Amino acid sequence: MTAQAWILIAVLAAVLLIALTAGLMLYRKRRISLAPNKPPALEDRSGGYKAGGGFTFSQGGTATAPRPPLGERTETEGQPMVGDDAAVPRDAPRRGISEVRLPEPDVEAETVVEEIELPAIPETPAGAESVPAIDQIAPTEGRLEKLRGRLARSQSAVGKSLLGLLGGGDLDEDSWEEVEDTLLIADLGTAVTTSVVEQLRVEMAARSVRTEGQARALLREVLIEHLHPELDRSVRALPHDDHPSILLVVGVNGTGKTTTTGKLARVLVADGRRVLLGAADTFRAAAADQLQTWGERVGADTVRGKEHADPASVAFDAVSKGIEMGVDVVLIDTAGRLHTKTGLMDELGKVKRVIEKRATVDEVLLVLDATIGQNGLMQARVFADVVKISGVVLTKLDGTAKGGIVFQVQHELGVPVKLVGLGEGADDLAPFEPAAFVDALVG
Numbered sequence: 200m201t202a203q204a205w206i207l208i209a210v211l212a213a214v215l216l217i218a219l220t221a222g223l224m225l226y227r228k229r230r231i232s233l234a235p236n237k238p239p240a241l242e243d244r245s246g247g248y249k250a251g252g253g254f255t256f257s258q259g260g261t262a263t264a265p266r267p268p269l270g271e272r273t274e275t276e277g278q279p280m281v282g283d284d285a286a287v288p289r290d291a292p293r294r295g296i297s298e299v300r301l302p303e304p305d306v307e308a309e310t311v312v313e314e315i316e317l318p319a320i321p322e323t324p325a326g327a328e329s330v331p332a333i334d335q336i337a338p339t340e341g342r343l344e345k346l347r348g349r350l351a352r353s354q355s356a357v358g359k360s361l362l363g364l365l366g367g368g369d370l371d372e373d374s375w376e377e378v379e380d381t382l383l384i385a386d387l388g389t390a391v392t393t394s395v396v397e398q399l400r401v402e403m404a405a406r407s408v409r410t411e412g413q414a415r416a417l418l419r420e421v422l423i424e425h426l427h428p429e430l431d432r433s434v435r436a437l438p439h440d441d442h443p444s445i446l447l448v449v450g451v452n453g454t455g456k457t458t459t460t461g462k463l464a465r466v467l468v469a470d471g472r473r474v475l476l477g478a479a480d481t482f483r484a485a486a487a488d489q490l491q492t493w494g495e496r497v498g499a500d501t502v503r504g505k506e507h508a509d510p511a512s513v514a515f516d517a518v519s520k521g522i523e524m525g526v527d528v529v530l531i532d533t534a535g536r537l538h539t540k541t542g543l544m545d546e547l548g549k550v551k552r553v554i555e556k557r558a559t560v561d562e563v564l565l566v567l568d569a570t571i572g573q574n575g576l577m578q579a580r581v582f583a584d585v586v587k588i589s590g591v592v593l594t595k596l597d598g599t600a601k602g603g604i605v606f607q608v609q610h611e612l613g614v615p616v617k618l619v620g621l622g623e624g625a626d627d628l629a630p631f632e633p634a635a636f637v638d639a640l641v642g
């Protein structure tokens with residue numbers, strides 16, 4: 200070969216090398232690293248308060264997000280890329296996942312972490328009281344007991360009429376029908392009512408119940424049994440070794456989602472946890488403001504997007520930020536104003552799918568308004584079809600005699616009611632305890 204040919208080959212090889220290097224650099228630049236950043240030290244804003252107990256928290260089952268099968272994506276390094284849909288090949292038609300904005304510096308303006316400007320606390324002499332910058336949170340222990348009066352006011356009418364009927368001893372068919380009607384009016388639903396009445400009939404005969412005291416004891420026992428006290432009602436909010444626990448709060452708007460998310464944040468902060476809030480209800484700016492205010496009051500940052508930003512994007516940002524900040528739990532408030540099932544399906548399904556590119560969702564809490572009775576159950580069915588609900592929060596139990604919906608929701612969904620809302624106040628959230636609930640009911 201001539202010298203000229205060798206020179207030509209060398210030049211071609213150099214050009215090829217430069218093109219490869221440039222291509223690799225471009226590829227790396229476009230990639231999003233999924234390796235969590237080193238968590239910066241987080242300021243403890245709980246005011247040093249540790250709750251004595253009352254609420255039970257546990258750790259979600261899976262430690263890390265399940266990786267989608269490699270063969271179904273086009274890139275080969277085992278990490279999902281921007282816009283990847285877990286189970287869909289990259290070149291398949293997508294359902295809007297590509298709209299997801301990720302927290303790169305140039306899109307930072309899209310979502311904002313509202314850092315809380317805490318007022319400087321003046322140095323105080325030892326022993327002197329310092330002014331707390333944020334809310335003092337009442338101990339969470341025995342909440343249901345404290346709030347029992349509120350429940351009892353509206354519920355005990357049901358218990359009284361039941362005891363009035365059962366306390367008389369031998370019941371004729373008309374009386375049994377009245378018992379049945381009372382349970383139906385209290386929203387226990389046909390299936391649970393039938394089962395409760397059957398068990399009461401059998402046990403009343405077997406135990407020869409004659410007095411009101413005996414009737415109360417039996418009624419209490421049967422109702423508690425129908426509330427399945429054996430179900431795990433702990434809220435899966437404890438952090439994993441390498442990432443926070445992730446909780447999604449879902450439900451139709453107006454049921455109390457934002458309020459519940461705020462109240463739950465207070466309980467967690469009181470329990471010594473570092474909390475980050477995600478305002479994925481982007482349809483109404485006021486919803487994000489409301490959540491942020493809750494956050495400011497307890498000392499939790501809020502990740503929020505612009506009005507009408509993609510909720511999945513905000514949720515993703517919140518989870519990413521939570522991992523980066525090293526918080527214990529990320530609570531994500533979602534929008535529930537999509538009344539058609541398809542819209543809801545797309546929205547919530549996408550939120551969950553996108554989050555799970557970073558971490559498994561540990562708990563999906565469905566918030567239901569107890570005052571709307573049967574309608575709440577219909578909502579529950581729709582949501583249960585869309586996302587796997589792991590727990591129910593029943594709100595506004597302070598304003599209704601229809602608490603029987605608790606029985607139905609559990610019976611239909613097979614999911615435990617974990618928390619109850621008993622007022623609009625910041626601390627009016629309580630763990631659901633079947634025995635205490637029935638005691639309030641029976642009086």
Ligand SMILES: Nc1nc2c(ncn2[C@@H]2O[C@H](COP(=O)(O)OP(=O)(O)OP(=O)(O)O)[C@@H](O)[C@H]2O)c(=O)[nH]1
Binds near residue numbers: 457
């Ligand atoms: N009485 C009572 N009111 C409650 C309870 N929980 C929430 N509320 C009230 O219900 C109303 C709606 O609550 P939100 O938290 O804004 O409901 P949401 O589901 O987030 O609604 P959107 O923000 O419109 O999606 C507010 O006025 C709350 O104060 C409760 O347990 N008892």
